[in-house]
Amino acid sequence: MRTHARAVIIGGGVVGCSVLYHLARIGWTDLLLLDKNELTSGSTWHAAGGVTTLNSDANVSRLQKYTFDLYRDLEAATGLSCGIHHNGGIYLAASDGQMDFLKLIHSRARYLKMQTELISVAEAKQRNVLIAEEFFKGALWREDGGYVDPWLVTQAYVAAARAMGAQVQRYTKVTALNQRSDGSWDVTTDKGVIHAEHVVNAGGLWAREVGRQVGITIPLLAYEHHYIVTEPLPELAGLPREIINTSDFTGEIYLRQEGQGALLGTYEQAAVPWAVHETPDDFHNQLLPNDIERISPELERGFRHFPALSKVGLKKIINGPFTFAPDGNPLVGPVKGLQNYWLACGVMAGFSQGGGIGLVLSRWMDRNDPGQDVLAMDAARFGIFATPRYTRIKTEENYRRRFRLAYPNEEMPAARPFRRTPVFDRLRERGAVFGANFGLENALWFAPPGVEPVEEPTYRRSNAFPHVRAECHAVRSGVGLYETSNYAKYEVTGRGARRWLDRVFACRIPKPGRMAIAPMLNPAGRIMGDLSIATIAEDRFLIVGSGFAEAFHLRWFWQQSPPDDVFVRSACSTLTGFALSGPQARDVLQALVDEDISNAAFRFFAVREMAVGMSPAVVQRCGFTGELGYEIWVTPDYHLQLHDDLVAAGAAFGMVHYGGRAISSLRLEKNYGSFNKDFRPDYTPGETGLDAFVDFTKNVDFVGRAAAIAEREKGAARRFVTFAVDAPHADAVGYEVVLKDNQPVGHVTSGGYGHWVGTSLAVGYLPTELAVHGAVFAIDILGEHCRAVVTARPLHDPDGLRLRG
Numbered sequence: 001m002r003t004h005a006r007a008v009i010i011g012g013g014v015v016g017c018s019v020l021y022h023l024a025r026i027g028w029t030d031l032l033l034l035d036k037n038e039l040t041s042g043s044t045w046h047a048a049g050g051v052t053t054l055n056s057d058a059n060v061s062r063l064q065k066y067t068f069d070l071y072r073d074l075e076a077a078t079g080l081s082c083g084i085h086h087n088g089g090i091y092l093a094a095s096d097g098q099m100d101f102l103k104l105i106h107s108r109a110r111y112l113k114m115q116t117e118l119i120s121v122a123e124a125k126q127r128n129v130l131i132a133e134e135f136f137k138g139a140l141w142r143e144d145g146g147y148v149d150p151w152l153v154t155q156a157y158v159a160a161a162r163a164m165g166a167q168v169q170r171y172t173k174v175t176a177l178n179q180r181s182d183g184s185w186d187v188t189t190d191k192g193v194i195h196a197e198h199v200v201n202a203g204g205l206w207a208r209e210v211g212r213q214v215g216i217t218i219p220l221l222a223y224e225h226h227y228i229v230t231e232p233l234p235e236l237a238g239l240p241r242e243i244i245n246t247s248d249f250t251g252e253i254y255l256r257q258e259g260q261g262a263l264l265g266t267y268e269q270a271a272v273p274w275a276v277h278e279t280p281d282d283f284h285n286q287l288l289p290n291d292i293e294r295i296s297p298e299l300e301r302g303f304r305h306f307p308a309l310s311k312v313g314l315k316k317i318i319n320g321p322f323t324f325a326p327d328g329n330p331l332v333g334p335v336k337g338l339q340n341y342w343l344a345c346g347v348m349a350g351f352s353q354g355g356g357i358g359l360v361l362s363r364w365m366d367r368n369d370p371g372q373d374v375l376a377m378d379a380a381r382f383g384i385f386a387t388p389r390y391t392r393i394k395t396e397e398n399y400r401r402r403f404r405l406a407y408p409n410e411e412m413p414a415a416r417p418f419r420r421t422p423v424f425d426r427l428r429e430r431g432a433v434f435g436a437n438f439g440l441e442n443a444l445w446f447a448p449p450g451v452e453p454v455e456e457p458t459y460r461r462s463n464a465f466p467h468v469r470a471e472c473h474a475v476r477s478g479v480g481l482y483e484t485s486n487y488a489k490y491e492v493t494g495r496g497a498r499r500w501l502d503r504v505f506a507c508r509i510p511k512p513g514r515m516a517i518a519p520m521l522n523p524a525g526r527i528m529g530d531l532s533i534a535t536i537a538e539d540r541f542l543i544v545g546s547g548f549a550e551a552f553h554l555r556w557f558w559q560q561s562p563p564d565d566v567f568v569r570s571a572c573s574t575l576t577g578f579a580l581s582g583p584q585a586r587d588v589l590q591a592l593v594d595e596d597i598s599n600a601a602f603r604f605f606a607v608r609e610m611a612v613g614m615s616p617a618v619v620q621r622c623g624f625t626g627e628l629g630y631e632i633w634v635t636p637d638y639h640l641q642l643h644d645d646l647v648a649a650g651a652a653f654g655m656v657h658y659g660g661r662a663i664s665s666l667r668l669e670k671n672y673g674s675f676n677k678d679f680r681p682d683y684t685p686g687e688t689g690l691d692a693f694v695d696f697t698k699n700v701d702f703v704g705r706a707a708a709i710a711e712r713e714k715g716a717a718r719r720f721v722t723f724a725v726d727a728p729h730a731d732a733v734g735y736e737v738v739l740k741d742n743q744p745v746g747h748v749t750s751g752g753y754g755h756w757v758g759t760s761l762a763v764g765y766l767p768t769e770l771a772v773h774g775a776v777f778a779i780d781i782l783g784e785h786c787r788a789v790v791t792a793r794p795l796h797d798p799d800g801l802r803l804r805g
């Protein structure tokens with residue numbers, strides 16, 4: 001038994017084996033993978049092996065494409081087969097909404113350089129003779145994808161890793177993990193103790209239990225899942241090639257050829273979680289009892305949509321468990337507070353995603369940087385709100401919706417309302433339609449009296465459109481009130497706080513009483529955050545950022561090792577607030593404060609503690625709408641009172657409540673990018689324009705400094721731009737392709753309608769040489785090539801006079 005390894009990977013399913021291979025490939029040869037049983041004996045062995053390259057997140061799609069392409073490389077490197085059936089795939093649409101979805105992913109695929117084509121149902125039938133055409137409206141064909149053999153793929157990963165020096169030890173169970181003071185780990189197994197610098201939890205069905213060994217609760221749960229394999233189908237006999245892998249959204253079915261029969265799997269509505277509290281330790285190479293009754297509604301639909309299947313018997317029925325995170329994407333990356341501990345679990349599509357997970361995790365472990373944007377699979381997208389009960393409810397929703405479309409404006413209803421601020425009921429009484437961000441309810445828009453506060457899910461403009469327009473106009477012409485509690489807030493205090501912040505952030509740290517836009521970079525010079533820092537006192541700072549990134553940023557702060565005289569604390573649940581925006585915002589606030597807040601006395605980007613109405617507050621003069629604005633922060637016990645005081649003072653000025661949808665519109669009119677959508681760890685200061693806020697002159701070696709300077713000297717390869725778009729029916733939502741002479745040249749990161757300026761808007765990236773004011777492009781929005789003109793200066797208040805006035 002070995003006693004030392006640079007990294008111990010716990011779990012020999014397809015994910016752990018991919019991590020092993022990728023670490024070996026970058027030169028980490030002193031590797032040991034442990035499995036408590038046979039390789040693949042968890043979820044992996046009974047998978048259907050289907051591979052698809054398209055995902056609702058473009059960056060995950062890219063990693064899925066990498067995974068698919070990797071199988072050929074693995075075969076070449078090892079001489080072993082992965083059992084690849086390169087059949088490609090089709091998605092069948094049965095409604096206009098589903099057709100819109102296919103058009104959107106076709107546009108995205110062009111940006112991702114993947115081969116897709118919108119085809120007729122008749123053409124789809126040529127590729128899959130089993131389809132009953134009358135149920136469908138159209139289809140999307142994709143070149144990539146097919147299926148692989150689960151066992152062969154895993155063996156190929158291991159063989160390739162072994163050839164590079166990595167080792168695998170089966171029938172060795174990890175029973176305890178103890179961290180030494182230097183951050184390395186004692187990995188206790190039933191065969192002895194191994195000292196490892198790094199530990200990877202790729203425990204699949206048992207990842208929760210492996211997590212408990214270090215005291216963490218991993219938000220995942222396994223679900224039972226069936227597929228059936230039919231007896232040989234006469235329709236398939238003699239065909240020159242296998243039928244194409246087929247996804248049927250309405251049937252909630254996937255189907256592919258298996259031998260001369262068909263394999264049909266379904267995500268049934270009667271979803272059944274498995275091993276809710278504890279995965280049985282001895283559940284290896286086992287299946288669960290079949291429950292055909294449970295999946296019969298979906299099977300009946302499947303037999304109607306693919307009628308040949310009903311004419312033959314069933315050869316095999318498989319019911320096996322595999323794990324899901326609350327949103328269905330994997331849980332990958334480091335864990336705050338646990339040095340050198342890595343997650344690679346919650347993977348519900350190991351054959352589509354396993355390669356990409358291994359790739360990014362190996363880079364992350366090697367250089368503390370996954371090398372590309374992986375926010376959609378980063379475990380830090382969940383915080384402590386993802387309790388086991390929450391996970392139970394959300395994973396069930398996710399399982400049941402696995403083959404349903406998620407519309408861009410759709411808010412998933414399960415486990416809601418959950419996290420609520422004190423004004424939740426007040427806002428609901430005013431017609432608020434809520435969304436959830438990091439589990440916290442926030443108002444998206446307000447339905448006026450007489451209008452039902454419900455938004456129809458669509459890829460086009462929804463019923464919210466006129467109401468959001470009214471909110472935008474009220475903000476631009478009068479004053480509006482927005483609840484900001486869903487922004488993430490952090491307090492950094494202590495004697496060493498300024499010094500530490502100076503190193504962590506690329507901007508100048510403001511003087512007391514002032515605030516600044518604060519880009520945060522990683523060592524490679526990529527954007528880790530676009531926050532604001534307000535210096536309340538010389539040793540007290542309030543940092544505000546994106547709500548969804550709370551755990552992501554807290555983990556990053558922890559990784560920047562605050563010294564003993566610096567205290568970093570999340571204020572996400574301990575500070576609640578409002579933004580006042582609009583030309584009359586000052587009048588409303590002045591009515592509630594004794595201090596002079598005239599422009600001369602309380603300038604743009606000032607911050608001050610003051611009483612607002614009855615409540616002690618911190619007030620910042622800033623906002624995200626491009627208007628004169630204030631952000632007011634109080635502890636939750638004052639939140640309701642603050643709201644009521646603001647409403648009372650605002651009544652004289654016709655103040656309205658506005659929501660997140662209006663913010664999206666108002667900020668696009670100002671060419672403002674937003675972290676998560678537009679600014680992500682794929683982009684740099686020069687590309688995003690955040691270089692304007694980087695202090696290149698400060699005498700501090702801030703994180704990412706060398707890379708930012710190198711980029712400034714060389715020039716950014718692409719630029720963040722705003723487009724005014726001729727889009728009569730629908731607005732861009734993100735990752736649509738930007739075309740020049742029908743060739744892909746760029747992509748959209750977000751879009752919407754500019755209600756004040758009266759045009760559809762999109763923001764995204766273009767090569768620098770093309771990012772010229774007035775240049776004309778086309779954006780493929782739901783199949784229409786819409787004229788898109790670069791507007792280098794914001795269409796609204798280009799000189800920023802209103803927010804400074």
Ligand SMILES: Cc1cc2nc3c(=O)[nH]c(=O)nc-3n(C[C@H](O)[C@H](O)[C@H](O)COP(=O)(O)OP(=O)(O)OC[C@H]3O[C@@H](n4cnc5c(N)ncnc54)[C@H](O)[C@@H]3O)c2cc1C
Binds near residue numbers: 227
């Ligand atoms: C019926 C069915 C059909 C599926 N079809 C597809 C499909 O078509 N396409 C697709 O991409 N995915 C499919 N999947 C999902 C796929 O199987 C999973 O995504 C994948 O297997 C997850 O692999 P894993 O490595 O994360 O976990 P697992 O395969 O569960 O492996 C975890 C390993 O960790 C080991 N382990 C756990 N704890 C310890 C410990 N303490 N010490 C040592 N070792 C430990 C276990 O022994 C096990 O071997 C399907 C799943 C099912 C059930």
